[in-house]
Amino acid sequence: MTDITTDVEREHSELLQFLYACPVGLIQADMNGRMTMLNPVAMQLLHRLGNASASMNVFAALEGYAPELRNMITSFSGNNGQICQGHRIHVGRPASHGNSIPMVLACTLVKLGPVSLMATLEDVSEQVAQEQRLKQADAWFASFLNGADEYGVVAIDADGRIQALDPVARQQTGFEEGDLVGAHVQVLDNPDPGSASMNITEEIEVARRDGWHLTEGWCAKRGGSRYRCQRLICVRGKMEVAAQIVPGYTVILRPLSHVGMDADQLRRRLTTDLLTGAYNRAHFFDVAEEEIRRCAQRDNAVGLICIDIDHFKTVNDTHGHAVGDLVLKAVAEACMGVLRSSGTFARLGGEEFTALLPSSDPSTTIEIAERLRAAIAVISVRIGELDLRVTASLGFAVRMAATVSLAELMQHADRALYAAKRSGRDRVVDSDAIPAAA
Template sequence: MTDKSSEEQLLEFLYACPVGLIECDAAGDIGMMNPYAMQHLLPLAGPRDAGNLFAAMERHAPELRSIVAAHVPATGRICDGHRIFVDLGPGRKAGAPKVLACTLVKLGVDRLMVTLTDISQQVVQEERLRQADAWFATLLDGINDYAALTIETDGRIASVDPCFTRQTGHDHAAVIGRDLADILTADTAGGDLRLDEQLEIAGRDGWHLQEGWQTRADGGRYWCQRLVVARSEGDDPAPSGFSVVLRDVPRHETAAADLRRLLTCDHLTGAANRRHFAQTMEREQAHWQELRQSLSLIVLDLDHFKAVNDAHGHPVGDMLLRQVAETCTALLPPRGIFARLGGEEFGALLPRHDHAQAIALAEQMREGIAALEITTPRGPLNATASLGWATLDEAGGSIDALIALADKRLYAAKHAGRNQVYQPEARAA
């Protein structure tokens, strides 16, 4: 028996390696991929080309292409541990998201080595440590006020101290028996969890800490840390109730803004990212269920965008994407959110907009995109977009049905000639 060749040993190592390894060229075309990388990449690719790294990641990490393109040296580390949130469906439960860490290394002018590692549990632990650090740091930084109360498992207030009145402006005696969520509303537009979501996490993990804007009875706002701790009786692991501590603390404006921008914005365009967009859709769906106010979704796709990249290069394509995001974001109504959903596809969520208002705004977006002109070495570049829309009412309250209906109408607009908004009268066509 002869010893195994170095090639055989390398193949065995690649097969057994607990880290995803991918070798590809600068355009993203994959030459080699081990089973661990395949396990993560194939589900992400969906119907897209799993043989190309950038195409496979387009829905979840469209920024990878621009990160690679921005690296000028012929060799070297491009990024280290870039985080990709891949558990982004609208049905995602309040819990640990799946997160991949992506490291890109340029081995040559046209050769990249990529590693993918599942760091979901690490991210959970980091968040818990960050929360604990934020809580104890304010012991040194100063606390303006704090209030303590207990609530039942359904959120109703069982007891509360007089400090609650001083901090929030609500009479502590008058709130007994009321739902805490009805009295204290979180800044869900900024990504904060609702009270029921906090209770779910606290019941599972023992506690949950959240920072965000809190509104007082007189309409004023203050920066509040809300700690929810599960209480149990005897050997029963199920919580019998919760203790809640509210602390009025100084806000570190710059750090908080930077962190929120990092977690909610698309790397390339500055629009909201898919993860933040999905979370916002869930919250607005809950508002719709409670209030039955109109909620509309617009989806748009740039026409022939691949031809733009092929003819002018990805830097020009990236410039176009940024200008589209800026143009459409400027048209948003209050509480509206504009996001890059992947590649050249964008979405706008419009609370309190019915179908007529959604169509009108979609037309404004179409006109704004058509008016864009980018100067390139090959001459002026213009672009058009096709747009579809849907309302949560006609989707029966289902986020999945809302997205599917808007997508269906988007492709109907494309098949009808592109550079247009789907119109209701075209439904029978």
């Protein structure tokens, strides 16, 4: 008996060591999200969301950033198994103190049985930022191969002083090599007065850290004029990694008069949902945080509408995902037609969309929400001899921006959305019209 007790104590001790040493957040919860166990990393990640961890409910903690998690749980029909893997949750605020990279969490949900589930949380902010930089690089280098003769090359040393210019760079800028050799590359920088963008010295520092940096800006020309260009700064030669010392950099200048369309395509690729043309989730959080900050400075109210297509799972199960995609595109097109330039419209994931309405009071917000609902209700998707009709449930919240965060605003709107679904669907519900505990 003593041996059995010792084995159990040893296993318990090893389990605790594993939980404390595990580099990702581990959470055990019931099917309603009530947490029964979480390790220190999970506590730390939830704490960084503000007061979210106080609720001890994982869905409530993440509701302002990932309201779709509840839907994922309820729509999962298996007795056990993986519900989602690496589902990205864009928090939007800086990933850590002193870091300007927006925080992104990766969430994996596993149903352990009829009444319990396991969740993992991992901070993937740096990885997502790097992926975005790589997307930029892929598009940029692909176009570089198609027009290498249009690129000017400037060699600079580790301190940013110009060592040489190729003929294309001299042609673009109007400077001769003798005019610039020995001067700091800052002489080629000609930003707008008061611009908040990084100067070229700061860009070199980023290139030293990441290996390269790509930006758009104004490049100086001889005689005081300037031209718009993309500028890529790459580390040249082998870097001493431990000491973070580089031998020099190569600066590639690409006039935007040749690539305006490429720049637009790249911007769309990084900010929009490829299926529907709405803003993607990551870009929405970036824009929404800035809009709320702007409204707060002006003491303006801000409205947010959450939209969920009714019975969308049935559409996919009955007609197939290709038809489901047609429905998603039709809904997005209808909503963007209603909003035009009056708000920021995005697809959060699956069949969930959202619209942020700056400087919008309750009467304006409910009017727009009803117009969105009506526009969706008249959509008809032709499938052979069948005209498929869909509806949507909408919930909205309006708050003074100075007193509310984006996460809180989304949480209020999402509660109203679920109230709309519970009360019959194809309707709009105001978050102020439902009890706080609903």
